[in-house]
Amino acid sequence: MTMCEKTIVNAVVNALACRGFRYVATEVANFYRSADIGAIDNEGKIWAIECKVSSIGRAIEQSKTHKLSADKVFIATFRKNTREDTLSKIREAGIGLLYVTPDGSMSEPVEEPKENSPWSLARERFLTRIMEGV
Amino acid sequence: MGTHIYHYNMHAEKRYFLGPEHHSLYDMIALNGNIVSHTAEGVAGFLATAGKEFYIDPQTHAFQHATIHLKRDISDKEAGEPRKYEFKPSIKKLARERLGGAFSSVIDNDKPIEPTAFLDSNGKIRKEAIDTICQSVGNFQLNTMLDELDDEAKEFIGEASNLQPKFVVAPYFYLSPHRWREWLQINIACYNRTKALFTGLPTYLALVTSQEVAEKHEEIVSAICTVKPDGILLWIESHVEETLAESQVEDYIKLLQGLRKAAGTIYNCHGGYLSVLLCHSDAGTLLDGMAHSMNYGEHRAVVPIGGGLPMAQFYLLSVHSRLRYADAASIIQPKGWLKSVGQYRENVCMCHQCQELLNEKGGAEAAFVEYGRSNPVTITRRSGAIVRLEYPTKGAKQAATRHYLYNKAKEFDDVQKKSFSELLENLQNTYNEITSDSGDSFVSHLLTWHKGLDGSIS
Numbered sequence: 001m002t003m004c005e006k007t008i009v010n011a012v013v014n015a016l017a018c019r020g021f022r023y024v025a026t027e028v029a030n031f032y033r034s035a036d037i038g039a040i041d042n043e044g045k046i047w048a049i050e051c052k053v054s055s056i057g058r059a060i061e062q063s064k065t066h067k068l069s070a071d072k073v074f075i076a077t078f079r080k081n082t083r084e085d086t087l088s089k090i091r092e093a094g095i096g097l098l099y100v101t102p103d104g105s106m107s108e109p110v111e112e113p114k115e116n117s118p119w120s121l122a123r124e125r126f127l128t129r130i131m132e133g134v
Numbered sequence: 135m136g137t138h139i140y141h142y143n144m145h146a147e148k149r150y151f152l153g154p155e156h157h158s159l160y161d162m163i164a165l166n167g168n169i170v171s172h173t174a175e176g177v178a179g180f181l182a183t184a185g186k187e188f189y190i191d192p193q194t195h196a197f198q199h200a201t202i203h204l205k206r207d208i209s210d211k212e213a214g215e216p217r218k219y220e221f222k223p224s225i226k227k228l229a230r231e232r233l234g235g236a237f238s239s240v241i242d243n244d245k246p247i248e249p250t251a252f253l254d255s256n257g258k259i260r261k262e263a264i265d266t267i268c269q270s271v272g273n274f275q276l277n278t279m280l281d282e283l284d285d286e287a288k289e290f291i292g293e294a295s296n297l298q299p300k301f302v303v304a305p306y307f308y309l310s311p312h313r314w315r316e317w318l319q320i321n322i323a324c325y326n327r328t329k330a331l332f333t334g335l336p337t338y339l340a341l342v343t344s345q346e347v348a349e350k351h352e353e354i355v356s357a358i359c360t361v362k363p364d365g366i367l368l369w370i371e372s373h374v375e376e377t378l379a380e381s382q383v384e385d386y387i388k389l390l391q392g393l394r395k396a397a398g399t400i401y402n403c404h405g406g407y408l409s410v411l412l413c414h415s416d417a418g419t420l421l422d423g424m425a426h427s428m429n430y431g432e433h434r435a436v437v438p439i440g441g442g443l444p445m446a447q448f449y450l451l452s453v454h455s456r457l458r459y460a461d462a463a464s465i466i467q468p469k470g471w472l473k474s475v476g477q478y479r480e481n482v483c484m485c486h487q488c489q490e491l492l493n494e495k496g497g498a499e500a501a502f503v504e505y506g507r508s509n510p511v512t513i514t515r516r517s518g519a520i521v522r523l524e525y526p527t528k529g530a531k532q533a534a535t536r537h538y539l540y541n542k543a544k545e546f547d548d549v550q551k552k553s554f555s556e557l558l559e560n561l562q563n564t565y566n567e568i569t570s571d572s573g574d575s576f577v578s579h580l581l582t583w584h585k586g587l588d589g590s591i592s
Binding site: 122 | 460463464467503506511522523524
């Protein structure tokens, strides 16, 4: 993870904590990948968030693994003019998009993720990893 | 029927070669020169128990690459010492005590072998140099194990013929993109001399080439046609069958069609299901067999590369590919194939390993979970970044390996029992079925193979 990505991670972690998320952990193992952030919101839904400065296409691929385990999957990046074709790939993959501003605040989702039905056993496993990482 | 060959890379893999349940899954053992040189007695004992045909890859190409690939780091990392390399003891032994000549000089001078070791200033073959390495490399394959055994071990093993390889592999070098013509000329000279020296056994020519050079198949085939080798061991570097474009599938087939006219037997040393299909008689038996390792090995770079962290993987038979566990789950779970034992057996697998888990765990989901069992590990990268990943448990690795081996045996069996057109149709059907739910990320190769095979084999 680069320093810039770390800035995004910190911004998102702070924003989620402010919004009353029950648990927020960073670098959460999820099968052979690591989710930058794993969190449990106040409705008990599990979020997996990949933080990226660039290479959004790669983040979309990585996020597909997280869809097996999390109720909501997001990519978080710095606020910018995301290209329309990238946005449509994000929509197609059923992933949400969050923007972080240079002052460290996080936007409401630019794209809402589709309703995801994770595999119950994978969800349970990811939940355990989040709790271990808190 | 195609000969199914297992690479024996380390003694810890012995369990997958022996015992009634594993013994019937394969036909031949490929040994690497390094393990034979370093642990000759152990290998001899293993072969005596296995009772299978085998050959020894003398790995002579290893000495033409930068010598760093033959070394290990002996620095004290905890004391913060800078990296310090020395030749691996097993390589030293192979070069100095077994192969000698030009190979020993690589260790003495710390410089790789160049074509000039075997070619004079006019580009003509230096017969004496070729003769020396052919003698030593052939003798190494035929005599090392016998010479290392004491009388007691010889009595245990029985007849000396139990330790005779099926064929002798002539010294060979990798056909690198820039000097491949020189190396091919040397390889052919080595084949001819080995064939003349060791008349009691067939001699095989190893054709180890970059993908780039393999595409120049006409020139290679025409050179090999001049010697008509008893057999060819083919290894196209990093030939990942799942990532080939249709034109590359066609090039591969053209190369094999050309070689078929020249050689008695052709084995692919590192291949996947595409190569298994090419063993089919309706495809002209372009290959007589194919090899892989226990832990995959369906493709391999010539120069060893770092292994990285092992990850849980699952061979999905219908896709004919070993997928990362989560990727396999992303196909299997949404399809509902984990809902019942019947669904699992019909759509995922009915191998012995899966059946054992289904019985033991009492359900499809619980059985499939066993292949993905893992423990979290924390890694600090050189940049200082901390990454948390999952590392498969020993049980998960063993189950995945057995499942893989049962499925490879099934593929060889299908090639014998089913028509080529039925097998091609299965590729198309699986592609259609999986893309409808999961996209084509993990199955696009099925369509590529189908098109390439359909277009090239009539």
